[in-house]
Amino acid sequence: DIVMTQTPLSLSVTPGQPASISCKSSQSLLQSDGKTYFYWYLQKAGQSPQLLIYEVSNRFSGVPDRFSGSGSGTDFTLKISRVEAEDVGIYYCMQSIQLPWTFGQGTKVEIK
Amino acid sequence: EVQLVQSGAEVKKPGESLKISCEASEYSFNTYWIAWVRQMPGKGPEWMGTIYPGDSDTRYSPSFQGQVTISADKSIRTAYLQWSSLKASDTAVYYCARQARLLHYYMDVWGKGTTVTVSS
Numbered sequence: 001d002i003v004m005t006q007t008p009l010s011l012s013v014t015p016g017q018p019a020s021i022s023c024k025s026s027q028s029l030l031q032s033d034g035k036t037y038f039y040w041y042l043q044k045a046g047q048s049p050q051l052l053i054y055e056v057s058n059r060f061s062g063v064p065d066r067f068s069g070s071g072s073g074t075d076f077t078l079k080i081s082r083v084e085a086e087d088v089g090i091y092y093c094m095q096s097i098q099l100p101w102t103f104g105q106g107t108k109v110e111i112k
Numbered sequence: 113e114v115q116l117v118q119s120g121a122e123v124k125k126p127g128e129s130l131k132i133s134c135e136a137s138e139y140s141f142n143t144y145w146i147a148w149v150r151q152m153p154g155k156g157p158e159w160m161g162t163i164y165p166g167d168s169d170t171r172y173s174p175s176f177q178g179q180v181t182i183s184a185d186k187s188i189r190t191a192y193l194q195w196s197s198l199k200a201s202d203t204a205v206y207y208c209a210r211q212a213r214l215l216h217y218y219m220d221v222w223g224k225g226t227t228v229t230v231s232s
Contacts (some may be wrong), residue, residue, distance in 0.1 A: 001173075001174075001175075008126075028179065031216065035214070037214070037217075039218050042159075043157075047217075047224075048207055048209075048220060048222035048223065048224060048225060049157060049207075050222075051218055051220055054161055054218050060220070063191045065140075074194070089158075094157075094218075096211075096215055096216055096217055096218065097215065097216065098215070099171060099173070099215065100159050100161075100173035100174070100175070101147075101159040101216075102158075102159065103157045103158070103159070104156060104158045105156045112158050
């Protein structure tokens with residue numbers, strides 16, 4: 001299985017300040033078609049995970065533009081330009097280049 | 113609205129069997145894979161396996177192969193996850209989620225989850 005490792009495991013952010021989460025995969029997520037099959041999800045308290053970013057840097061429908069994704073190969077980053085109260089929750093990275101699809105262990109984001 | 117509606121919470125004893133369900137609406141059920149995802153208390157999600165209702169092609173994560181059975185009934189647009197003999201370690205929230213392809217895609221629609229508690 002591909003192992004996804006996130007850092008940090010928790011983050012406390014002042015509203016309006018930026019935040020950054022890193023995810024590293026144990027194998028490259030770059031496929032021969034030139035696409036990289038890497039995603040970010042947010043799980044708010046008591047809810048199902050919701051897709052934020054697909055294929056490294058594409059925001060899913062309805063996701064605010066303060067969220068951005070970057071990276072390549074095995075190293076990826078999610079940035080929130082200005083954290084808002086509604087951004088609290090646990091952020092997970094995920095890969096789907098190979099079965100089984102695997103998730104990172106999660107980064108808990110809270111507001112100071 | 114595209115939805116996946118999951119069955120209600122279950123409380124079971126070790127050794128008992130269980131089948132939970134996930135009913136799809138407002139999209140072509142036969143042409144999307146339905147995945148099952150386990151989330152143990154305080155842990156991250158784990159992809160357990162997936163089924164293509166159109167032809168019942170089913171794939172399992174090695175971690176879950178032989179531990180659970182995934183099935184679907186396309187006549188009633190419903191996918192299932194079942195256990196023949198539950199263990200305390202099966203206590204978790206189980207989500208179903210839609211994925212458009214077996215690989216190289218994402219899960220875009222999720223059910224609200226079914227909480228399974230296994231305790232003597």
